[in-house]
Amino acid sequence: MTHTPELTLAEVETLARAAHEGQTDKAGRPYAEHLRAVAEGVRARGGDDEQIAAAWLHDSVEDDALSEHWLDQAALSRRTKDIVLAVTKRAGEPPEAYAGRILATPGALLVKEADLAHNADPARLAVLDEATRKRLTEKYATMRALLGRVEPSL
Numbered sequence: 025m026t027h028t029p030e031l032t033l034a035e036v037e038t039l040a041r042a043a044h045e046g047q048t049d050k051a052g053r054p055y056a057e058h059l060r061a062v063a064e065g066v067r068a069r070g071g072d073d074e075q076i077a078a079a080w081l082h083d084s085v086e087d088d089a090l091s092e093h094w095l096d097q098a099a100l101s102r103r104t105k106d107i108v109l110a111v112t113k114r115a116g117e118p119p120e121a122y123a124g125r126i127l128a129t130p131g132a133l134l135v136k137e138a139d140l141a142h143n144a145d146p147a148r149l150a151v152l153d154e155a156t157r158k159r160l161t162e163k164y165a166t167m168r169a170l171l172g173r174v175e176p177s178l
Contacts, residue, residue, distance in 0.1 A: 028099045033076055036100070037063070040080040043089035050160075051151045058142060059083070065138030075131050078107035082135055086112045107132045111139065123170035133171060140164050140173075 031039070040059050047055035063079040071079070077100060084090040085108060095105055110129035113122055126132045142148065144164040149157045 030101060031077070031099050033073055033080075036077045036080045039090075040084060043084050044087070047087065047089070049148075050156065051148060055083075055087075061142040062135070062138045065141055066135055069134055069138060071131075071134050071138075074101050074104045075107060075134055077101075077104045078111070078131070079135050079138060081108045082111050082139060084108070103131060106130075107135055111136050119166060119170055123167060126171060136167075136171065137173065140168060 037059075041056045044055040044059065049055055049058050059080050059082075062082060063076050066075050066079040081090070081095070081104075085092055085095055092109075095108060098105070106129050110125050110132035126136050144161065149160065152160070
């Protein structure tokens with residue numbers, strides 16, 4: 025049986041950027057900037073290559089940029105795939121179930137923490153309208169609480 029070598033981090037980054045090409049975040053910035061920030065956040069928090077790869081891909085299935093089938097067939101470690109699936113929100117899923125899956129998946133909490141940190145960045149939120157900023161701030165605070173993380177001092 026031949027072993028297919030896993031994708032390098034550079035290859036994962038290239039794939040993620042291509043998959044999200046043309047997408048923007050709520051502030052109108054290229055979506056790849058968010059992916060890069062989350063990957064850098066994972067690295068800065070001591071994450072390993074599998075977690076960094078998952079950070080690059082963390083929104084790919086949720087945003088329909090890549091399919092679950094693609095992820096299943098990709099030359100990635102089982103752990104990377106499990107982390108991506110753990111942080112993928114499912115339609116109609118209660119936040120408690122989502123948080124529980126993240127907490128039950130080794131390595132996923134670090135990726136979600138980096139995602140939340142970038143999403144809740146005051147500079148990033150400042151460009152949004154007040155209603156959106158308030159809604160997202162509450163959503164991120166709720167998720168941090170469900171994950172057992174305290175809100176940072178403002």
